[in-house]
Amino acid sequence: MKVTMNVKEILLRILKTKEIVVIVIAIIMFLILSIGASSTFLTITTFESLQASIAPNAIIAVGMMILLISGVFDLSVGSVMGLSGAITALVLSFGLPAVPAVLVGLGVGLGFGFVNGFLVAYGGVNPLIVTIGTLYIGRGLVNAVMRGELRYGIQIKNQSFLVLGQGMTLGIYNMFWIMLVVLLLAQFLTLKTNLGRRLYFIGSNYEAARLVGVKVRRTRLLTFMLSGFFAAMAGILATSRFGISSLYLGVNLELKIIISCLLGGASIAGGQGFVAGSFLGVVFLALIVSIFNILEISPYWQNIIVGIILVFIVSLDAYLVTKRKKALGAI
């Protein structure tokens, strides 16, 4: 009993330091931006665009964080985001009202999540390769949906749909409110309910969880469907925000989301992290991107820097995991 307490304490300490570092750097970056580039950064439009760029990513990151806690991840989120946005726009262009269109879009996400989850949970297939496969299928379908003239985007005129992404309540975008609700709900579910605690259990030791009687497969299927659902939601919100569907919505997004979650305290090995941490990671990355934009760094260099950050974080994560395992005497 005493030993497990100690391990928990150590774990919590590691977690805390990892997240605090991110918070501190984020605050420092924010201050640098505010002071150094006050004329361009400290404006209302910047904050509005930050809100709009953070909200969809943070919603996807919630789903990804839940997957990472339980020890897997999903690379198809970017494609699912793009596909559900495109299909929702297509359905709207047929003249259907907003509610069924949104339901169709969300259904696309759930469908992809189901395929991913089913193959991983019940087929026992490597999640990385499955979701790379569905990434390709999803992106291919986006191209297939938006063919010919539609390539340049499907314009949306339905006002009750556009309110989702462009409307504001109390001076804050509606999509940001939606994100906050999702975030709080997920944070509560993962930390305070039985179901949520099981995710940590599965993530830290899948086999043990299964032997104790946790319905590991069903949980895994559900978490993948949740991830697909959130990706679709983000796609719909982003499409609503732009008022036009885009062929390039969500391209290469999956890696940025994973990086955000790792920054926010998750581990590739599973069993670690808080949902709130994923939000932190997304904000951190959004700040970095705004620094890039203010410094006018070209997108190629941005990719290089993102790659370096990913390599660095994954190495650090692996190093910490090995150290912990060594401390536990597993190696």
Next chain:
Amino acid sequence: MTKAGNKLDNRRGLSSINVGQYSIYIVAVVAFLFLSFTRPNFFRYTNIYSLVFGLSMEFLLVIGITLLLIMGEVDLSIGSVYAFAGVFTGMLVYELEIPLIISILICLIATGAIGFINGFLVVRFRANSLMITIGTMILFRGLADVLINFLKGITYPYEYRAIANFKILNINFTIFLMFIVIVGLEYLLVNHASFRKLYYIGENKLSAKIYGVRVERVKHTVFIITSMTAGLAGILGASRSGQTVWNTGQGLEFKMITAAILGGASLFGGKGSVVKSLFGLFLLTIILNGLVMYNVDPVWTDVVVGFVLILAIVFDTRINREKLVF
């Protein structure tokens, strides 16, 4: 004695269905015959030759991936390294006017360094090779884009373009190279002790270590070799296209993994053969060629590749049940 025993062990995974060992050959030949009989344009010398010529560029990539998969590792950065190597050599030759041979050497050393970094992080930090190489994949895709942006749309100097067109007996030398390397490597993988080590590591890393295989060093070396072969393929590919091309080699890594898995390699390690991987790549190539022959809209290509990848991996998992990790 031990060698023979291990050979048998290696086959046991597939022995439940003996046909399974040859299924890739059968499927590839059936697909080839199907296209030959249904599409008049398919079985033409020019079409077949261009398919084989394309294959003789890409086989270098599939070799690296197969060697890594045998050990249970993966390198997703090869597509980016492919693009980077081509344009980097182009820059050295075109912009800095360094002699071609030296440029190629510099480029190979650079790509070797990339492999060294990948291998170092995977081996020393015990990082997940998939995640690490996704990182280097974005990184070097970015660097390749920077270089292309710097060079703009140029045509490479004649001597650089001439490499891929170098012919022996009116047949491109890369095709000869492909057959020699594949057959030689397959022979070594089956018969030579130091190549058998790869299978031991993939089967059971811990016991390989206990029996004195230097797991870390072998893995590190293969990562370097993989990057260098990807670099060589990139140089040949750029030499063939003759100019800077955006998005060269995008998605190539997944195509190669699909090919290797179609050819019987497994993500769980311990299995794989370069000849079968080559046939896997051949099958994938003729499927894509067949889509063109049947006038399928190119937007569906990605969907088909994704679908084939998932099918292959599902079968891989079915066959390798006993080693299931998830």
